[in-house]
Amino acid sequence: MNDKISESWDSCVKCGICRSVCPVFKEEKSEPFVARGHITLIQELIKGNLNFSDKLSKEYLGKCLLCTTCVESCPNNAHTDLAVITARTFVNKIHGVPLYKKIMAQVMSQRKVLDLSVRMGNMFSSFMFKTVENVPRKGVNVRMKNPIVEKDRLLLPISKRTFLNKYPESINGKNSKKVAVFIGCAVNYSYTEVGDALINILKTLNIEVIIPKNQVCCGGPIYYAGMIDKAEKLAKKNIELFEKIEADAILIPEPTCATAIKVEYPRIFEYFSNNKYLEKAKKLSERVRDPSDYFYNDTDLINILKNKKLKKEHSVTYHDSCHLNRSLGIKQEPRELLKAIENLNFIEMKDADRCCGNGGTFSVDFRETSLKIGKRKAQNIINSTADTVVTGCSGCMMQIAEALNIENSKISVKHTIEVIDKALRGEDL
């Protein structure tokens, strides 16, 4: 680890402002669960005044969504996210990693294993999972009691055919533009329809598309869990793969993966590893774009949408994914695209940019807190009176669908890209 990393959080002056914005603190109301507390723990560890041998360190440093709401509000730009990730590497060293996360890291590290496990899942699907329909978004429940996920939890569905299997490595276009797609595991294996929508839009715009088959998991979930060396290996593979691919932009419809590649890869090589790959990581970073950003700023999509209608009128509200909004800085673009659709009535909900409580493995490790945070989000969505909630992230989609389901709401949950595609085709949502 590079000593410079501590400069990213040592600007903290312990003012306490972060207490007023942290979604976890709002539920827990105690100092171990807020940015100021997290930063203090890593600082005291580095000073040698403290060690993480106490089991509590797992909870204190695990229970952070890495939503960066605190970073955004901190007048001193203290990077609590880096503090927490760094601290987690120390916690892992002492307490090890929970078995399910080890398996997750193993499975995610190799595309073949991942493909196989999903295929197995598919094979035994009806035995292990129960499909749940007529909910805010189709998903599955686990049939058997198990130590990792609760039986009533609404999970991602498993697609019959993965996105990467479904599409060829390149799709021609007449336009001079050329993009590559990094699809991300959730869309590849589960919400494949989001990937379909992305390809349809690109086809409509006549843009040439490259879909490299050898892309591997971005490593985000592994990195956020503090298993940085494992994430680094994946980062190197993706960097080497994409540097060879000529494309104006690399579109990633999954803000968590986009953040991992755009923001975290350079950090991995700047702070946690030798920086031989730093320049390459930075180069790749520059090309990574969220589709809504690319479509709004680099194409004519907004004008095309102005003449398009959904089959039926809908009122829609929008939830800002933390990674899309804060890490990638994309806030207005998706809203503008949605508003362009003629018979779509856009309603801004209260606190649209507050975290939904998913936080990746956070929702597995701390389900109760995660659901409390989700409940606030669901309430704001319901109060908006919209019939559909749109967001740009699979993690948010899953969490919001579950939170709405618990509230017995039938408001449907869609990805921005899906709504745009439906409007282009004149279909219903």
Place this chain on the structure above:
Amino acid sequence: MYKNKVYKKIKSLLGKRCLNDKLSKVQYSYDATQKMYSPDIVALVENTNEVSEILKIANKYKVPIVPRGWGSGFSGGALNIEGGICLSLEKMDKIVEFDKDNLMVWVEAGLVNYDLQEFLKPYGLFFPPDPSSWKFSTIGGNIAENAGGPRAVKYGVTKNWVNGLEIVLADGTVLNVGSKNIKDVAGYNITDLIIGSEGTLAVVTKALLRVHPISDDKKTIQIVFNGIRAAAEMVNNILNSKIIPTSIEFVDKDAIKTVDDALNVGFPKDAEAILIIEIDGGIYEVEENSKKIKRLCEKDKSIIAFRVAKNEKEADEIWIARRSISPTLKRIADGKLNEDIVVPRSKLPDMIEKTQEIAKKHNLYIVSFGHAGDGNIHTNIMYHTDNNKEIEAAKKAMDEIFSFCLKLGGSITGEHGVGITKQDYLEKQVGSDNIKLFKNIKKAFDPKNILNPHKMRL
């Protein structure tokens, strides 16, 4: 050995909410002064009864006990400088009773000031005390420090809005003081004695607060000056023309620069000082007063920009810049002596000029900003912690600023309190007889000196 016994007793009372592991103790060892003193036990209480039981235990075993809100204090009041129990009230955050007819509300002490404002807003009401830290400080902390904010010019400070309290004494006795009566002169005014006592006399568990209707209209005005004295004099000019603004805030050159660096607000580059003025009242009254202020400013040649916020959003932008100064100062240097001196309003120009003179003499950055409307200035003497010469110079500068402030009839602290950071100067200001009286009062309330001991010279 007693520690173990005390821990066991509190543990049996609070269960999981009583902590004594190293990690948790570190989390409750600091406040916004950035100093660290570890408590031996952290007690996360949820109701008055628990507070009372814990005080009985602390009193019996003579263990120091320090009440704590959200730890945003600037004078070290919430620090367990001698270990003991950290009594954290953050989980006591409920609104107990809203008495709309009497315009009063009973709240638990751990409620955050801003959460109360949010509760009151739909009723067209507000709680006037508005420390810059209102989003991250508790009513209990506001009461203990008698916190004040920008609106103090017109609406006063915390003490003007508290009608009664539920307090717990050192021996665990739960007491109600004050009442809902606007007029009530039966006996000593214990409520006012507790306000500003920094957790040394009793623990506040609930407060009966007065609230006020939100005015029909308000306007925020920003005036930029090319000279600092002119800004200070404008404050008196405005007040002398029979306008009482809600607030008159003052920001000096270095503060303007740090905030601009941090937030990119785009202040004029040759700005030497900024006044932020807010006026409220009926629609007609606000319009009239804003015109009056504009006329006053037109005559003043040192004004380089004058702006009235057109809407809520613009007003917020102006205020965010002001509220962000204090926490962004670290950009200038990593160390600061943060003082909140106050002088009679008419002496403000003298005090500000003297501060600049002292800064020049010691070759230091001294950033001044604050509540000019009530003579309260936040003086931040900046230094680098790895530079011993600067540290020495900063201390000298602070002595000189305090001496001059007292000479003008001012006070060493307007709102942050004495705590540990200012106790060495207290006697100089109030005199030894006052200190003797303080000690006697403390003894009457807390004979064993367990409540927040060794703060405020007690």
